[in-house]
Amino acid sequence: MNIRFPILFAALAACMPAHAAEVPYPTGYRAWTHVKSMVIQAGHPLHASFGGIHHLYANAKAMQGYQTGRFPDGSVIIFDLLEANTTDNAITEGARKVVGVMHRDARQYAATGGWGFEGFAAGDPRQRVAGENAKAACFECHAPQKNTDYVFSTWRE
Amino acid sequence: MNIRFPILFAALAACMPAHAAEVPYPTGYRAWTHVKSMVIQAGHPLHASFGGIHHLYANAKAMQGYQTGRFPDGSVIIFDLLEANTTDNAITEGARKVVGVMHRDARQYAATGGWGFEGFAAGDPRQRVAGENAKAACFECHAPQKNTDYVFSTWRE
Numbered sequence: 001m002n003i004r005f006p007i008l009f010a011a012l013a014a015c016m017p018a019h020a021a022e023v024p025y026p027t028g029y030r031a032w033t034h035v036k037s038m039v040i041q042a043g044h045p046l047h048a049s050f051g052g053i054h055h056l057y058a059n060a061k062a063m064q065g066y067q068t069g070r071f072p073d074g075s076v077i078i079f080d081l082l083e084a085n086t087t088d089n090a091i092t093e094g095a096r097k098v099v100g101v102m103h104r105d106a107r108q109y110a111a112t113g114g115w116g117f118e119g120f121a122a123g124d125p126r127q128r129v130a131g132e133n134a135k136a137a138c139f140e141c142h143a144p145q146k147n148t149d150y151v152f153s154t155w156r157e
Numbered sequence: 158m159n160i161r162f163p164i165l166f167a168a169l170a171a172c173m174p175a176h177a178a179e180v181p182y183p184t185g186y187r188a189w190t191h192v193k194s195m196v197i198q199a200g201h202p203l204h205a206s207f208g209g210i211h212h213l214y215a216n217a218k219a220m221q222g223y224q225t226g227r228f229p230d231g232s233v234i235i236f237d238l239l240e241a242n243t244t245d246n247a248i249t250e251g252a253r254k255v256v257g258v259m260h261r262d263a264r265q266y267a268a269t270g271g272w273g274f275e276g277f278a279a280g281d282p283r284q285r286v287a288g289e290n291a292k293a294a295c296f297e298c299h300a301p302q303k304n305t306d307y308v309f310s311t312w313r314e
Contacts, residue, residue, distance in 0.1 A: 030314065034191035034212065039241075039248035047246070055191065084196075089204070091196035091248075093313060156250060157187070 019132065020111065023103045023118035025125035029078045032057040035066065036156040039084050039091060052097055053084040056153045061104070066155040069148065075104035077151065080123075096123040100138075102151070112139040113150040176289065177268065180260045180275035182282035186235045189214040192223065193313040196241050196248060209254055210241040213310045218261070223312040226305065232261035234308065237280075253280040257295075259308070269296040270307040 035056035040046055057078040058066060065071030078101060083094030099120040106114035117138035121127035130137045142150040192213035197203055214235040215223060222228030235258060240251030256277040263271035274295035278284035287294045299307040 031190050033188050034214070036250060037194055037210065037212065038250070039196060039210075041246040041248070043246035053194065053196075055194065057191070089198040089201035091198070093193060093195070096314075157253075 020109050020116060021105075022128070022131075023101050023116035023134075025120060026059075026076055026078055026099070026101050026103075029057050029059070029076070029080070029099075032059050032076075032078065033063055035077075035153055041084075050081060051084075052081050053091065053093055054079055054081040056080075063155075065104075065149060065151070066153075071104050071149045071151065073105050073107075075102075077102040077153070097121075098129065099123045111135065113142065113146070115139070115142070115150055117142075177266050177273060178262075179285075179288075180258050180273035180291075182277060183216075183233055183235055183256070183258050183260075186214050186216070186233070186237070186256075189216050189233075189235065190220055192234075192310055198241075207238060208241075209238050210248065210250055211236055211238040213237075220312075222261075222306065222308070223310075228261050228306045228308065230262050230264075232259075234259040234310070254278075255286065256280045268292065270299065270303070272296070272299070272307055274299075 035058050037053065037055045039053045040050050042051065044051070055078075057080060059074075059076045061072050062075035062077050065075050071077075078099060080099055081097045083097060084091050085094045101116070101118045101120070103109070103116040103118070104114060105116060109116040112135050117130055117134040119129040119138075121129050139150070142152070145152055148154075192215050194210065194212045196210045197207050199208065201208070212235075214237060216231075216233045218229050219232035219234050222232050228234075235256060237256055238254045240254060241248050242251045258273070258275045258277070260266070260273040260275070261271060262273060266273040269292050274287055274291040276286040276295075278286050296307070299309070302309055305311075
């Protein structure tokens with residue numbers, strides 16, 4: 001067996017930059033389990049960032065996390081934020097504002113609680129809004145939730 | 158082969174009352190695909206019946222229906238209505254008010270557009286709110302939607 005290739009890969013890995021891998025775009029998340037929803041209106045402290053109607057979605061591993069309190073690697077939670085349009089005493093969903101992602105990988109994202117954080121503006125996989133700023137832009141607000149693995153939401157039956 | 162049993166079953170079927178079968182409780186629907194959501198507030202014409210926040214869910218066959226415009230037998234669509242509590246400029250989900258069900262079976266529910274309609278108060282499988290009144294209580298409002306197989310909602314990406 002030729003062992004040169006494993007050695008080459010190890011050498012390449014040692015040369016890679018120290019920052020965490022990009023959080024993958026969560027393809028297919030609209031078919032994942034809907035956890036809960038909320039509307040944030042003008043006047044709410046988070047309105048500037050999160051005004052609108054948002055839905056939380058969880059993949060199968062994240063559903064395990066909601067049930068057990070510990071989210072295994074591979075858990076992905078989506079914060080899907082849409083405009084909320086109020087007309088004639090009804091609030092309907094409008095354009096997508098951002099797809100927020102928490103992607104669990106305890107080793108890769110050790111600096112941010114074991115979660116990779118990213119946002120995709122308008123749900124566009126090419127428009128990353130957190131990137132290298134994820135720690136300040138996302139994790140700092142989640143840090144106090146350490147007892148629930150840094151997750152704010154809970155499963156609503 | 159003993160043919161008495163098929164004959165017996167046919168005889169029993171002929172004795173059954175003419176009304177449609179009960180719509181089954183949609184076990185497991187919270188893991189189905191979330192289609193869209195809406196909030197109906199005080200002052201809206203449907204507030205008395207549907208005030209709160211509702212989510213539409215579809216099983217796999219109903220998802221085919223949303224994509225193709227024709228819902229095959231076995232399609233089930235859920236209208237999951239929760240109280241909407243407004244506090245400090247945020248609307249959060251409260252107690253479940255009713256689980257509305259449309260269950261496709263063109264033959265069984267021919268009198269109501271091929272859909273069985275039912276509502277389960279508070280999501281309780283034992284508390285049926287439509288029953289024999291489904292035609293007046295549900296189908297009459299859906300009847301104008303004939304071009305979309307009597308379905309109001311559309312898939313929201």
